[in-house]
Amino acid sequence: MVERTKGEDAFIALSVRTLGPRFVSISVFPFGGALDTVAGHPLMESPTDPSAAPAHSGDEFEREPVPKNSLKGASSFWGMYAGEHTAGTEFMIGPLFVAWGASAFDLIFGLLLGNLMAVLCWRYLTAQIATQKRLTLYFQLERITGRHLVTLYNLFNGVLFCFLAGAMVTVSATAIGVPFGDSIRMPSFSDTMPTGAAWILTCVVIGAAMTLVAIRGYGFIARMGHLSAPWMFLVFVACGVVMMAKLGSTNLFELIKPAAGSTPKIGFWGIVAFSWFCNSAMHLGMSDLSVLRFARKPSYGWASAAGMYLGHYVAWISAALLLVYWVREKGVDPTKGAAPGPMVWDAVGWAGLLCVVIAGWTTANPTIYRAGLAFQGMFPKMARTTGTLLAGAVCTIASIFPAFAMKLLDFVGIYGTILAPIGAVIVVDHFLADKVGIAKEPAVRSGSVFNTAVLLAWVIPVGIGLLIQQRYEFPAFFLPLPCWAACGVLYIAFSKMMGPKPATA
Amino acid sequence: MTQIAKVLGLLSLAGTIVPPLLYLAQAMSEGAMKAIMLVSAILWFSTAPFWMKGGN
Numbered sequence: 321m322v323e324r325t326k327g328e329d330a331f332i333a334l335s336v337r338t339l340g341p342r343f344v345s346i347s348v349f350p351f352g353g354a355l356d357t358v359a360g361h362p363l364m365e366s367p368t369d370p371s372a373a374p375a376h377s378g379d380e381f382e383r384e385p386v387p388k389n390s391l392k393g394a395s396s397f398w399g400m401y402a403g404e405h406t407a408g409t410e411f412m413i414g415p416l417f418v419a420w421g422a423s424a425f426d427l428i429f430g431l432l433l434g435n436l437m438a439v440l441c442w443r444y445l446t447a448q449i450a451t452q453k454r455l456t457l458y459f460q461l462e463r464i465t466g467r468h469l470v471t472l473y474n475l476f477n478g479v480l481f482c483f484l485a486g487a488m489v490t491v492s493a494t495a496i497g498v499p500f501g502d503s504i505r506m507p508s509f510s511d512t513m514p515t516g517a518a519w520i521l522t523c524v525v526i527g528a529a530m531t532l533v534a535i536r537g538y539g540f541i542a543r544m545g546h547l548s549a550p551w552m553f554l555v556f557v558a559c560g561v562v563m564m565a566k567l568g569s570t571n572l573f574e575l576i577k578p579a580a581g582s583t584p585k586i587g588f589w590g591i592v593a594f595s596w597f598c599n600s601a602m603h604l605g606m607s608d609l610s611v612l613r614f615a616r617k618p619s620y621g622w623a624s625a626a627g628m629y630l631g632h633y634v635a636w637i638s639a640a641l642l643l644v645y646w647v648r649e650k651g652v653d654p655t656k657g658a659a660p661g662p663m664v665w666d667a668v669g670w671a672g673l674l675c676v677v678i679a680g681w682t683t684a685n686p687t688i689y690r691a692g693l694a695f696q697g698m699f700p701k702m703a704r705t706t707g708t709l710l711a712g713a714v715c716t717i718a719s720i721f722p723a724f725a726m727k728l729l730d731f732v733g734i735y736g737t738i739l740a741p742i743g744a745v746i747v748v749d750h751f752l753a754d755k756v757g758i759a760k761e762p763a764v765r766s767g768s769v770f771n772t773a774v775l776l777a778w779v780i781p782v783g784i785g786l787l788i789q790q791r792y793e794f795p796a797f798f799l800p801l802p803c804w805a806a807c808g809v810l811y812i813a814f815s816k817m818m819g820p821k822p823a824t825a
Numbered sequence: 826m827t828q829i830a831k832v833l834g835l836l837s838l839a840g841t842i843v844p845p846l847l848y849l850a851q852a853m854s855e856g857a858m859k860a861i862m863l864v865s866a867i868l869w870f871s872t873a874p875f876w877m878k879g880g881n
Contacts (some may be wrong), residue, residue: 547873551866554841558862561845570849669859671841671866 381613385454391616397623400611403549405599405631406556408491408680411660412728413598414639418647419509419657420729421584422591424576427637430591435628437596439621441603442612445743447621449750450612457609461742464749466763468770471698473742478694480735482711485687486718489530490725492680493522494661495673507722509657514720523719530681531712534688535705545682548675553630555675559667560638563645566667572637575644579654586729586795593797594729595632600736600800606743642667657726688712733796737785740800744808745774752808758815759822766820773814781806830875833868840865 381390417427453460462470490507497504497519504522505515514520533541564570578584586594602608603624612621642663646652664672692708699707718724724731753760763771781803789796844861847853 543874547870547877550838551841551869551873554838555862558842558845561842561849562858565845565849565851668845668862671859671862674863674866 392614397620398626401623401627405627406553407683410635414636415643418640418643420586421578424573426588426591430588434592434595439625442624443621446603446608447612447618450609451618454613463761463764465771465774466769474694478691481691482714485684485715487725488680488684489719494659495676498661498665506659509726512723527716535708541685548678556635556638560641562667563641597736597800598732601739604743605740606746736800741803741807744804745811748808759820777807777810830872834872837865837868
């Protein structure tokens with residue numbers, strides 16, 4: 321689930337500049353594009369009238385539609401999606417489902433349906449708009465919301481990126497700590513605070529190393545992520561196979577059951593919602609406009625199925641079996657769980673530890689880098705190095721607290737709830753603006769740098785959603801869709817009240 | 826050279842998934858499985874850079 325760059329065909333220069341976040345799957349930017357340059361970042365140079373901004377030369381097309389001769393074939397997208405959704409955090413999500421009492425039926429059929437819904441969103445919303453407009457999310461947003469509101473969106477993006485990267489560092493730390501035995505106490509699912517000085521030191525060292533790589537040698541880690549993708553997927557599968565061998569059964573329905581007498585915290589619809597919305601910032605939230613604008617046809621949106629059914633289906637179920645084994649054979653309390661490092665070590669040995677470290681490393685790095693750019697976009701005078709250092713520091717501090725990794729199901733829900741609704745504004749602008757009588761791309765039309773209608777439409781449902789989540793402990797992964805829909809409806813209402821008139825009015 | 830690297834790379838992928846399947850079939854010990862998986866991992870990262878494109 322975090323973004324990464326893999327897939328044999330070309331992709332992979334993570335485009336920090338143009339992509340939004342990818343949950344546990346980092347946003348990758350296909351087709352070239354250097355990570356280490358930010359001159360073309362769409363947020364770096366934004367005049368008040370987006371339409372007056374100069375188009376960039378080069379092959380990133382941050383402020384112009386992607387031309388026909390730069391479009392890419394389908395195989396690139398299948399490779400990218402397959403790679404970027406097999407990440408270190410997959411080792412957390414599968415076991416967390418088990419800890420929450422999911423049954424085999426919930427997992428097998430819930431993930432089947434939820435992932436299908438996510439793929440349909442990519443295909444019929446994101447890819448549809450991306451191939452018609454061929455603009456990045458940021459530039460598209462800027463034309464609707466104005467430059468300053470995009471900056472605010474970037475702030476949320478940057479901070480959430482840091483927390484996400486922190487969770488990845490935490491997962492890596494559980495693997496690095498294995499050879500040190502009991503001298504490092506591994507966090508359990510119930511731990512939210514650091515488990516000791518040795519744990520803190522481990523996280524700080526890993527976080528600092530990742531930050532340095534993000535500052536200096538990003539290409540190496542992107543290449544590593546690419547190379548390790550097919551191998552890592554097989555290690556995930558191997559973990560599942562070995563666990564079935566140790567448990568003495570290949571019948572998932574017999575193996576994955578809630579503990580007797582326990583009350584499951586997640587059921588079929590919870591699994592559907594989680595798998596549908598864990599990447600909602602990418603599909604409903606339109607972050608993947610930046611990727612899919614290079615697609616020749618909207619049908620390339622089907623390529624997201626590779627990521628969903630390899631990473632978010634096979635890998636999650638395989639990882640879930642790790643905890644099933646530890647609960648049954650090692651007497652671990654399912655609600656407290658076990659850290660991924662020791663479980664993978666026990667299953668497949670050094671190859672597994674290597675996999676956890678590489679999976680965490682190759683996905684955390686681009687996330688730190690992207691967060692740095694987001695901060696830099698907010699303060700144009702800030703050097704990229706400073707922005708990346710700031711992001712790395714926040715990420716490292718976050719990684720010390722296991723809460724972000726151990727509460728990943730909640731965190732991902734909150735992440736989607738905050739970021740996805742802004743995509744509804746783009747959907748309304750693209751599909752509905754003419755029909756409901758509001759102006760298309762109002763910031764361009766009015767020269768506004770801050771579209772208050774968008775701000776209100778975004779903040780009100782998200783604020784209410786997060787309030788409900790906090791007050792009633794409502795599962796956050798149910799919130800992205802209602803918040804997204806409410807944002808779209810409110811955007812229409814507020815635009816009619818305070819927006820510019822449509823061109824034909 | 827590229828062809829050799831490709832063959833070795835594909836063998837290493839097989840060495841990552843076949844041993845667990847043999848372990849499941851009780852045709853291989855746990856220790857041997859883990860050892861072959863480690864060797865396969867080293868082999869994969871030694872050979873894949875020669876023929877896998879992308880990632881830069």
